[in-house]
Amino acid sequence: MSILFLSTSHMMAQATYDVKKVNENVYIFTELWDADANGNCGVVIGDKEVLLINSMMLASAPDLEKEIRKITDLPIAYVINSDSDTFNHHANAYFADRGAIILSHEKMKYANAYHKVLFKDKISIVLGHEVVTAYHTPSHTLDHIDVHLEKSNVLFMSDGFQPHWLTYTGPNGLKGVVNGIDKAISLSDEHTLIVPGNTSKDPKHYFGNKQQLIRNRKVYIQLNHRVVDLHQKGFTVEEIASDERVNDVIKILEAYPDKRPYLEYYIEEILTMATN
Numbered sequence: 001m002s003i004l005f006l007s008t009s010h011m012m013a014q015a016t017y018d019v020k021k022v023n024e025n026v027y028i029f030t031e032l033w034d035a036d037a038n039g040n041c042g043v044v045i046g047d048k049e050v051l052l053i054n055s056m057m058l059a060s061a062p063d064l065e066k067e068i069r070k071i072t073d074l075p076i077a078y079v080i081n082s083d084s085d086t087f088n089h090h091a092n093a094y095f096a097d098r099g100a101i102i103l104s105h106e107k108m109k110y111a112n113a114y115h116k117v118l119f120k121d122k123i124s125i126v127l128g129h130e131v132v133t134a135y136h137t138p139s140h141t142l143d144h145i146d147v148h149l150e151k152s153n154v155l156f157m158s159d160g161f162q163p164h165w166l167t168y169t170g171p172n173g174l175k176g177v178v179n180g181i182d183k184a185i186s187l188s189d190e191h192t193l194i195v196p197g198n199t200s201k202d203p204k205h206y207f208g209n210k211q212q213l214i215r216n217r218k219v220y221i222q223l224n225h226r227v228v229d230l231h232q233k234g235f236t237v238e239e240i241a242s243d244e245r246v247n248d249v250i251k252i253l254e255a256y257p258d259k260r261p262y263l264e265y266y267i268e269e270i271l272t273m274a275t276n
Contacts, residue, residue, distance in 0.1 A: 015060035017067050018203065025130055026152045027071060028195055029064065030206050031056060036258075037198045039087055040206065042156055043068055044149065046127030049077035052095065053147050053156050054088045054197070055102075061091035065098075076100050078125060080134050082158030082197055083144040084111035105136050107143035139180030140170040146180065148187055155184055158197035161216065163208025165255035166223075166266060167198075173273030174224045181217045185210060205254060215252070222249045227270045237267050 018038075020028040027043040041064070042053035050072060056064055068076065079096075081089045081104040092102050092114035102116040103123060109115060122135035131150045138144070139160030147156040159167050160180040169177040184194065194208040226249065230240045240246060241263045250256055250263070 015063035017064075018206070019067070019071075020206070022152055022154055022193065025128055026149060026154060028154075028193075028207070029067060030199065030203075031060060031064070036201065038201060038206070040156075040195050040197055040199055042147070042149075042154075042195065043071070044127050044130055044132055045072050045074060046130070048074060049127065050074050051078040051080065051125065051127055051132055052076055052100070053080050054082055054158070055079050055091035055095055057087055057090045058094055061094040064091070065095075078103060080104075080132075080145070080147055081108060081113065081115075082147070082156065083141040084108055084113055085141065085159055085197070088158065088197065089113040089115075103134065105143040105145050111143060135183070137180035137183055138170075138172040138176035140167060140177070142171055144170070144180070146184060153189070153191055154193045154195060155187055156195045157184055160184075161194060161208065161213065162196045162198065162200075163194065163212045163216075163254075164200050164202075164205040165253050165259050166216070166220070166250070167196075168266070168269055169220070169273060171273075174220060174270075177220055178217060181213050181220075185213050185217070188213065200255065219249055219253065224270055224274070227267050228274050231271055231274075237264050237271070240267050 016032045018030040025045045029041050031039045033039060041056055044051040076095055077100060079092060079100045079102050096102055102114060104115045104118055106118040106120050109118060122133055124131055124133040129151055133148045134145045137146050137160055144160060146160060161167060188210040190210060192210055199206050226246050227240055230243060
């Protein structure tokens, strides 16, 4: 699978993108945010129509649409939402008004998000030579899905995975995020491109691979077990965040030097999920 990395113009009024061309039918747009992260969405081009994975924010929708028009004039017929985090669905109505069918997990009906077609376990769409399968996974939110592009060997995991750091596990806790990673591992090989939602400012961490899935799975398990064990022994959150073994577990992740000050927030989430 050949991958070409392109830089777009940074003269756009509101939103700019780095565009990764996976093949003639699949592109990944990394929206360059002013914050300390960027955001990924996907474009799949069929014979007659286009599928968009995550509509992103409404303010950037016209710029995203213009960027898509640089590679195809075909109509955007489908939008798949990864979950109820705002940046994944905020522009749903914008694309729906232009004819797109919005596809989301059935629990999106409880979110403050425009939705149209809901599914429970999985749904597949054939676009040209590509089979796009969205399937429910218990990671991050109750309505979270991953999107697998079988022919192109690309897996969009949105907020269920970050290659360079940890993602918040959500209401299903450690079990949920590990189950999501296990499913992703089963669909991956050494060439699979793993696409997170929120991603790094550093282009080399925009995307991940199977080995990072395996590594991060181990980190989640070891970190959760150590945090819960120390908590049961009476350690405070601050003390746990300073624990040498805790830090040894996560320092292999590339974002550790920058994210270390925020470790207490992640520990608090672990303890909240473990005690509920």
